[in-house]
Structure formats: structure tokens, C-alpha cells
Amino acid sequence: MSFPLLTATAVLPAVGAIATAAVPAKRRTAAKWLALLFSLATLAVAAVVAVRFDPSGARYQLTESHSWIRDFGVRYELGVDGIGLALIALTALLIPFVILAGWNDADPLETGNTRWRPTQGFFALILLVEAMVIISFEATDVFLFYIFFEAMLIPMYFLIGGFGDRAGPHGEKEAATQRSYAAVKFLLYNLVGGLIMLAAVIGLYVVAGSFSLSEIAEARASGSLDMATSTERLLFLGFFFAFAVKAPLWPLHTWLPNAMGEATAPVAVLITAVVDKVGTFAMLRFCLQLFPEASKWATPAILVLALISIVYGALLAVGQRDIKRLVAYASISHFGFIILGIFAMTSQGQSGATLYMVNHGISTAALMLVAGFLISRRGSRLIADYGGVQKVAPVLAGTFLIGGLATLSLPGLAPFVSEFLVLVGTFSRYPVVGIIATVGIVLAALYTLVLYQRTMTGPVKPSNAGIADLKARELTVVVPLIAVLIFLGVYPKPLTELVNPAVKHTLSDVHKKDPKPEVEAAHK
Numbered sequence: 001m002s003f004p005l006l007t008a009t010a011v012l013p014a015v016g017a018i019a020t021a022a023v024p025a026k027r028r029t030a031a032k033w034l035a036l037l038f039s040l041a042t043l044a045v046a047a048v049v050a051v052r053f054d055p056s057g058a059r060y061q062l063t064e065s066h067s068w069i070r071d072f073g074v075r076y077e078l079g080v081d082g083i084g085l086a087l088i089a090l091t092a093l094l095i096p097f098v099i100l101a102g103w104n105d106a107d108p109l110e111t112g113n114t115r116w117r118p119t120q121g122f123f124a125l126i127l128l129v130e131a132m133v134i135i136s137f138e139a140t141d142v143f144l145f146y147i148f149f150e151a152m153l154i155p156m157y158f159l160i161g162g163f164g165d166r167a168g169p170h171g172e173k174e175a176a177t178q179r180s181y182a183a184v185k186f187l188l189y190n191l192v193g194g195l196i197m198l199a200a201v202i203g204l205y206v207v208a209g210s211f212s213l214s215e216i217a218e219a220r221a222s223g224s225l226d227m228a229t230s231t232e233r234l235l236f237l238g239f240f241f242a243f244a245v246k247a248p249l250w251p252l253h254t255w256l257p258n259a260m261g262e263a264t265a266p267v268a269v270l271i272t273a274v275v276d277k278v279g280t281f282a283m284l285r286f287c288l289q290l291f292p293e294a295s296k297w298a299t300p301a302i303l304v305l306a307l308i309s310i311v312y313g314a315l316l317a318v319g320q321r322d323i324k325r326l327v328a329y330a331s332i333s334h335f336g337f338i339i340l341g342i343f344a345m346t347s348q349g350q351s352g353a354t355l356y357m358v359n360h361g362i363s364t365a366a367l368m369l370v371a372g373f374l375i376s377r378r379g380s381r382l383i384a385d386y387g388g389v390q391k392v393a394p395v396l397a398g399t400f401l402i403g404g405l406a407t408l409s410l411p412g413l414a415p416f417v418s419e420f421l422v423l424v425g426t427f428s429r430y431p432v433v434g435i436i437a438t439v440g441i442v443l444a445a446l447y448t449l450v451l452y453q454r455t456m457t458g459p460v461k462p463s464n465a466g467i468a469d470l471k472a473r474e475l476t477v478v479v480p481l482i483a484v485l486i487f488l489g490v491y492p493k494p495l496t497e498l499v500n501p502a503v504k505h506t507l508s509d510v511h512k513k514d515p516k517p518e519v520e521a522a523h524k
Contacts, residue, residue: 004064005049006078006138009088012042013095014131021124028119032103035123039096042130046092053085055498059505060140060214068144073210077141082502083354084137086495087281090361091137091274093484095130097477099123101369102266106163122163125155129270136278142286143211146201149242149278150194156275157187159267160259182258189255193245200238204290207231216290229293236294240287240302246279249339250309253332260328261381265372268324272331272368273361280338280357284350284506288342292510295343302343303433309336311436314443318450322381323371326451327364330407333440334360340437341422345512349425350503355418355495359406359488363415366481367403370396373474374455377467383451388460393469397456399478404452406485408444414488428515 016038023031053061060079068076080088106122132152139145161183164176201211208216208225219225227235245252256276260268288295313332320326334356341353374389374396375381390397406413409420419441427434470478488495507513 005045005052006062006064006080009042009045009049009092010131010135010138012045012131013038013127013134016042017124017127017131020127021120023120025118025120028107031120031123032099035127036096036099038127039092039099039130042134043092043096046088046134049080050085050089053080053082053498055082055501059502063140068141072143073205073212074143075141075212076144077212077214078135078138079140080138081505082498082500083281083284083506084502086354086358086499087137087277088134090277090358091130091133094269094273094361094365095126097365097369097481098126098266098269100473101269101372101477102126102264103473105264105266118162122159125159126266126270128155129159129275133274133278137281140213141211142201142204142213142290145282145286146194146197149197149246149282150191152275152278153187153190153194156271157183159270160186160263163264163267164262178258179262182255182262185255186259189245189252193242193252196238197242200235200242203231203235203238207235213285213289227291232291232294233297236287236291236298239291240283240298243279243282243287244305244339246282247276247335247339248279248332249305249335250312250332251305253309253313256332257325257328260331261322261325265324265368265375268327268372269365269368272328273365276331276335277357277361280335280342280353283339283342284354288506289509295510296345296512299343299345303340303430306336306340306343307433307436309333310340310440311336311443314440314447317447318443320447321383323375323383323451323455324368324381326383326447327368327371327407330444330447331360331364333444334364334407337419337422337437337440340426340433344422344426344429344433345507345510346425346429346514347500347503347507348421348428348514350506351496351499352418352421352423352425354499354503355492356415356422358495359414359418359485362481362484362488363403363406363413366478366485367400367407369477369481370400370403370470373470374400374467378464383454386455386461386464387458388456389464389467390456391460392465393467395469395475396467399470399482400456401452402482402485404448406489408448409441412486412489414485414492416489417492 020031020035059081063079066076068074106119129152132148136148161179164179207227248256259271310333313329317326317329338353338356341349406415409415423434
């Protein structure tokens with residue numbers, strides 16, 4: 001029996017969470033280093049998985065299958081394709097930087113008569129989220145996926161509500177109320193989506209007699225599983241609703257600005273760069289694979305919602321006065337592009353959507369973490385409180401600019417490749433939709449450059465004169481992320497070679513082929 005690498009990628013951070021939580025309360029530094037060590041070990045195992053994976057091999061590789069709840073047909077089944085592996089690598093890469101960036105976020109609020117924040121709990125919860133997200137990317141049993149899809153809400157609830165931002169515009173009492181509101185809103189939205197999905201999961205089992213993706217695919221291929229049209233559409237809607245909440249897609253997005261605004265910058269990165277990717281990933285793995293005809297039926301409506309997300313999120317980002325909420329609304333716009341690429345039903349669109357998930361995670365992490373370093377120095381999230389920062393902290397301003405340019409998909413940085421592929425893939429099948437989506441690019445340039453202008457340029461405000469530049473720990477967080485953005489921006493081949501075979505499988509599930517280019521037809 002081969003070593004269970006996929007299980008190890010999820011078990012390592014889970015064990016790390018337990019070990020970190022068990023560290024004595026007064027040994028906060030030891031807890032931080034232990035959490036970082038486990039996150040790096042997880043990254044190392046994920047690297048081994050990537051080396052062992054053969055993009056030209058079977059669809060799902062390094063598979064594991066064990067009977068779990070025999071009476072209900074639930075199995076512990078894991079497998080990874082190129083799309084899942086890309087997102088596992090993203091998660092394993094980002095978590096060490098999240099831990100380093102949040103190194104002091106859970107330290108005591110006061111000295112002397114100390115009011116403790118459970119430092120060990122903060123880092124343990126981050127590792128627990130990592131474990132649940134990774135196994136969600138690996139699960140090929142629908143019920144197993146559902147359990148962790150829902151379970152990750154619990155540690156995220158405590159990270160938002162219990163370890164919120166100290167630099168809010170409110171007093172401590174009102175800030176605590178706002179954090180609690182944001183955490184409850186996050187939990188309720190996602191719980192409602194999860195409950196609807198649970199009904200659909202049960203319905204799928206009643207119809208298919210199995211939770212296994214492979215068994216359901218075999219039954220479809222052999223003709224022994226023939227869902228009624230109305231049944232397939234209802235089940236699709238149950239799954240898609242939950243994933244659209246998690247993504248988030250307009251109009252189910254309203255929890256995200258509150259959650260990201262009230263969370264610390266590292267936790268905000270955890271939300272939008274890691275957890276939310278489970279929603280868009282699941283659209284590819286479950287919606288399209290389990291319900292191909294319903295997916296095609298729902299495509300026009302979903303494309304409209306994606307377009308609204310793109311334009312609406314960007315417009316609200318333009319008008320934001322809060323740095324973190326601006327990044328949150330920008331992320332809503334970017335998730336609109338991801339969903340647009342998925343449901344364009346072209347190889348370019350879906351490859352672009354997968355690359356977008358990875359590249360958005362890295363670029364948002366870079367921008368948000370630098371913004372968090374800035375906010376921690378000044379003690380304010382309001383854009384109006386800044387100005388002239390580049391004169392007193394040039395390295396901070398420079399890294400902030402690169403993160404912002406990546407957010408607006410500047411050529412030469414990783415998000416450009418993914419956004420270009422999404423638009424090309426969309427335009428080839430839905431030209432009008434592709435043209436409208438380009439409005440999001442123009443608005444992204446507007447909100448990003450205006451944000452930089454208002455915070456970094458101009459005369460130095462007296463209150464900003466003491467802002468220090470990035471320190472060694474902070475540079476250790478930011479520089480590698482920027483390096484990855486540049487590397488994937490000029491050489492995306494490692495990612496495209498990884499995801500393209502998986503995208504071909506997904507398109508074959510929905511019986512779609514790329515439209516033939518009109519130029520090629522004209523030559524004939």
C-alpha cells in the first residue's frame with residue numbers, strides 16, 4: 001500500500017492545530033513557531049504531491065478509498081486532478097505567509113493588567129481551516145466534501161468574531177459589536193447555503209444510490225443513471241446556491257465586505273484567497289460533472305449574475321473609503337470573472353478561471369497583507385487618513401503598488417494571463433458578454449490607481465510622518481508573493497500544463513467543444 005500523500009496534506013495541519021492549541025498559555029512565541037513549522041511541513045508534502053502528479057495521466061491520481069459509513073454508502077475517497085492540485089498548492093503556499101503576517105495579531109491587547117487574547121487559538125484555527133480546505137479540494141465523495149465544506153465555517157467564525165481588526169473606525173465596544181455582526185452574518189449566509197446543499201446531497205443519493213463521483217460517472221456512462229430533467233435542475237440549483245454563497249456571487253455576496261472589513265488582514269486573506277476558492281472549485285468539480293445538462297440550462301442566468309458581480313463589485317470598490325472593504329468589493333468583481341470563465345464552457349475560459357483562482361489568491365494576499373502592515377502602523381483603515389506614505393516608507397509603497405497593479409491585471413503580472421484567457425474564452429462563445437465584462441478591467445484600473453494616489457502620493461500628512469518602512473519579517477511575507485506574481489506573469493506554462501488536461505475532462509462532462517474560429521472557417 002502506497003503512502004497516503006493526500007491524507008497527509010490534510011492531517012499535518014490538523015495535527016499542527018491540536019499541537020499549537022496545547023502549548024501552555026504563556027509560551028505564545030513557541031506556539032507561533034510550531035504553527036509555522038507545521039504549515040511549512042504541509043507545503044513540503046504538497047510539493048511532493050505536485051512532483052508525483054502526472055498531468056497526462058489519469059483524471060484523478062494518488063487516490064485513496066476506504067469504507068467509512070457503510071450503511072449509507074459513504075466512503076473516505078480522495079483524488080486530485082490538475083485543478084485541485086493547483087488550489088492545494090495555493091493553500092499550502094499562502095498559509096505560512098498568513099501565519100507570519102499575523103505573528104503579532106493575537107498578542108495581548110494591554111500590558112500590566114493583561115487582557116489575554118488566546119494566541120495559541122488564533123494560529124490553531126488557521127491551521128484547522130487549512131486542513132479542511134485542502135481535504136475539500138481532494139474529496140471525491142460528495143458527502144465527505146459536504147462535511148468539510150460546512151465544518152470550515154466554525155473556525156472561520158471564531159477567527160472573524162474573536163480576532164477582529166484593532167484598527168477599525170469605532171471604539172473598542174462598538175468594534176466588538178461590528179466583529180460579532182460580521183461573524184454571525186458570515187455564518188448565517190453560509191449555513192443557509194449549506195442546508196440547501198444538504199437537501200440536494202440527500203436527493204442525489206436517492207437518485208444515484210451513491211455519493212462517489214467515480215461511481216456516478218460510471219453509472220451515467222453505462223446509461224444506468226438517467227435523471228429526470230426537472231430532478232437534475234433542482235439538484236443543480238441546490239449545489240450551485242451553496243457554492244455561489246461561498247464564492248461569493250451577486251446577490252449572495254453581502255457577507256464578504258463585512259467579514260473582510262472586520263477581520264485582521266491575514267484572516268481577510270484566508271477568507272478571500274483560500275476559503276472562497278472552495279466555492280468556485282466546487283462549481284467545476286461537482287456542478288458540471290454531476291449535472292451537465294442542468295449546467296448548460298442554467299448558463300445564461302449565471303453569466304448574467306457573473307457580469308453583475310464584475311461591474312457591481314468594481315463600481316462599489318471605486319466608491320469605498322475603507323481600504324479593506326475596497327479590496328473586498330474588488331474580490332467580488334474578480335470572482336465574477338472566475339465564474340464567467342467556468343460557465344463560458346470553453347477550454348480557454350475554464351483554464352483562465354482556474355488560473356484566476358490561483359493568481360487572484362496570490363495578488364490579493366500581497367495587496368491585503370501590505371495594506372494590513374500599513375493599517376497596523378497608522379491605526380486606521382480609512383483612505384482619507386493617509387497621504388504621502390511613499391516619502392516615509394518607500395518599500396511599503398512600492399510593494400503596495402505592485403500588489404495593486406496585479407489586482408488590475410497589468411501585463412507581466414500573473415492575473416493578466418488568467419483574465420485574458422477568461423475574456424478570450426468568453427468572447428469566442430458569448431461575444432456580447434465578453435465585451436461587457438471588459439468594463440470591469442477599466443474600473444479595476446480606476447479604483448486601484450485612485451487608492452494608490454490617495455494613500456501613497458502627495459504631501460506627507462503630519463500623522464503619517466512616523467510610519468516605518470517594512471521590516472524583515474514583513475519583507476519575508478511580501479517579497480516571495482511578488483516574485484511568484486512576476487514569475488507566473490511571464491512564464492505561466494507550469495500552471496497551464498497542470499490544469500489544461502483537467503479542463504478537457506470537465507468540458508467532456510458537459511459535452512462541449514470549443515467554438516471554431518471564424519478566421520479558420522473563412523480560409524476554408
